[in-house]
Amino acid sequence: MHNKGIDNQNSGHRSRLITRLVANIRRFSQDQKGAIAIMFVILGSFLLGMAAFGFEGSRYVMEKARLSDAMEQAALALSAEDNGNRTIAAINRNNFLASEYFRRYMRNEKSVSRPVINVSDVVSVNENVQYVEYRVSAQTSHTSWFSSSFFPSFKPTVSVGDNGAARKYRSNIDVVFATDFSNSMNERLSGGSSRIQELKRIVLKLSTELYSYNQGNKVGFVPFDWGMHRGSNCRIALSTRTKVTALSTDIIKNLHNNVDYEKTINSIPNESDSEINVPLSQISYQPYGSDWACLKASPMSLETGLTANYNELLSINAMPAGGNTFVSSGILRAAQLLGKSTAAKRVLVIVSDGQDTVNEIITPTLIERGMCEKIKRVMSTRYSVGKIAFVGIGYTPTVDWKLCVGDNNFYISTNVNELEDDLRRAVFEEVGHNTLKRF
Structure with missing residues (x-):
């Protein structure tokens, strides 16, 4: 009984404390609302x-x-x-x-x-x-x-x-255009006149832009069909094992067996004593007619070496197209011209509208043996890697030109606008590099 009384007393004391605490909180809340x-x-x-x-x-x-x-x-x-x-x-x-x-x-x-x-x-x-x-x-x-x-x-x-x-x-840049002057270039190009006329116009237009930078830029022009002529001789920068003294379709059909590919490539960009150098009078004219090789359609050679003089380039307007096609003849000669360049950047632009004729073996063999790599090395400088671009007009090449020029430098043009855009990219395109912004 005594313990029970003590417990009741403690319980009452706790209740009073809780009641007092709640009252204090309520009063504080009312006072600090x-x-x-x-x-x-x-x-x-x-x-x-x-x-x-x-x-x-x-x-x-x-x-x-x-x-x-x-x-x-x-x-x-x-x-x-x-x-x-x-x-x-x-x-x-x-x-x-x-x-x-x-x-x-x-x-x-x-x-x-x-x-x-x-x-x-x-x-x-x-x-x-x-x-x-x-x-x-x-x-x-x-x-x-x-x-x-x-x-x-x-x-x-x-x-x-x-x-x-x-x-x-x-x-400062030197550009050489190696351009196809075969008979098929007289065909009409969609959206314009003939392929050869549009090509001449665009080349001259791009040359004007290059000269406008006023940095000592130079342009060269190498027309070709099945070779080209300089003076009274047909000149093709192919070194041969046995000397070629005449050109006929039969000789050319088997010429790949006579070409010294190693010497041809090693000679780049210099001329060789063993390269083909045949008098025009020793060219047989059958069965392709009188102008099938060495730019015989033109009474004079209109090759233009690297020049900063626009008027010298204008002579290409007088040159007709005719004959068959051998692209490597233009490439090898263009490489010889670029070998004399002193520019910080050097570009070779190849333009053709068809496959090689008479002999289709020589060009792919030269590419496989390293012709393009040798040309790029010759054109490279401390400022820029040598660049080769290929522009095909209205056809799909069987030769793997991408192996020569790379995916980014290979173009196929089907109309005049594409041809101008592709040639412009081949010459000028170089993406810039981001530099510091202003804060």
């Missing part, structure tokens, strides 16, 4: 602001990164085309190209500003190499998701800006 409300508002605003900055901030960082990528890719594209920024046509083309990159990269923006494109003057690095710099900048506007006047956040509309730049080196 305003302070708690203020703290809740402050804390709530802080949390909402942090959420807004977290979501929106990361969003705008990503948008800026996307814009930066668009700027850099646009600058690279502009440097690849290298239109300059001086004529209305060039300005319009550059704006269109840059805007297309922005449109593809920035699809969900409220607005995208017109790109600002700056092209630096060509800055001299040394006597052989110069560069041009394309710098693109723009701004995009974005509607904020959590904009509010009740808590810290971004403005209703936020502008994000960035820029990108690419630098393209313009080495």
Whole structure:
């Protein structure tokens, strides 16, 4: 009975303590109600602001990164085309190209500003190499998701800006066009006149652009059919085991057995005493007619060595096309001309509209034995690897020209616009390199 009384007394004491504590809490809550409300508002605003900055901030960082990528890719594209920024046509083309990159990269923006494109003057690095710099900048506007006047956040509309730049080196360049002047080049090219006339026009147009850079650029022109003639002799840069004193279709059909391939390739880019050098009077004219070989369709040789004089190139307009085709004769002669080049960059452009005729074995054998690799080594400089490009007009080659020139330098043109675009890429195309942007 005594213990039971003590337990009841302790239980009552605890109840009074709990009641007193609850009363104190209720009284504190009533007395501090305003302070708690203020703290809740402050804390709530802080949390909402942090959420807004977290979501929106990361969003705008990503948008800026996307814009930066668009700027850099646009600058690279502009440097690849290298239109300059001086004529209305060039300005319009550059704006269109840059805007297309922005449109593809920035699809969900409220607005995208017109790109600002700056092209630096060509800055001299040394006597052989110069560069041009394309710098693109723009701004995009974005509607904020959590904009509010009740808590810290971004403005209703936020502008994000960035820029990108690419630098393209313009080495002084020597280009030799080895061009097919066989009879099939007189056929019409879709969208234009004859293949040979369109080819001449485009070559002269590209030569004008090369000269306009005013860097000592030079152009050479090597026409060929089944060989070419210089003076009164037919000259073909093939070294033979036994001397060739006359040319006929029977001799040429078996010529691959007489060619010294090793000596021919080792001689590049020099002329050899053992290469074919036959008087034009010793060319048999049957069964292909009187002009089947060595550019007999032309009364004079219109080969043009490397020159910076545009007027010297104009002579190609007077040269007719006729005869059969032997592409290697043009390649080997063009390599001899480029061997005399002192330019920082050297390019050989081969243009043909058909397979070799009379003998289809020599060219693929030369390619397999390393003719193209030897030419590239000869053309290479400390500034640039030698480049060979092949442009086929309206046919699918059976010779694996990609083995010679590489996938990126092989083109097939089916109309006049494609021919001009492909020749332009063969001569000029070199993608620039991104450089430091402005912060």
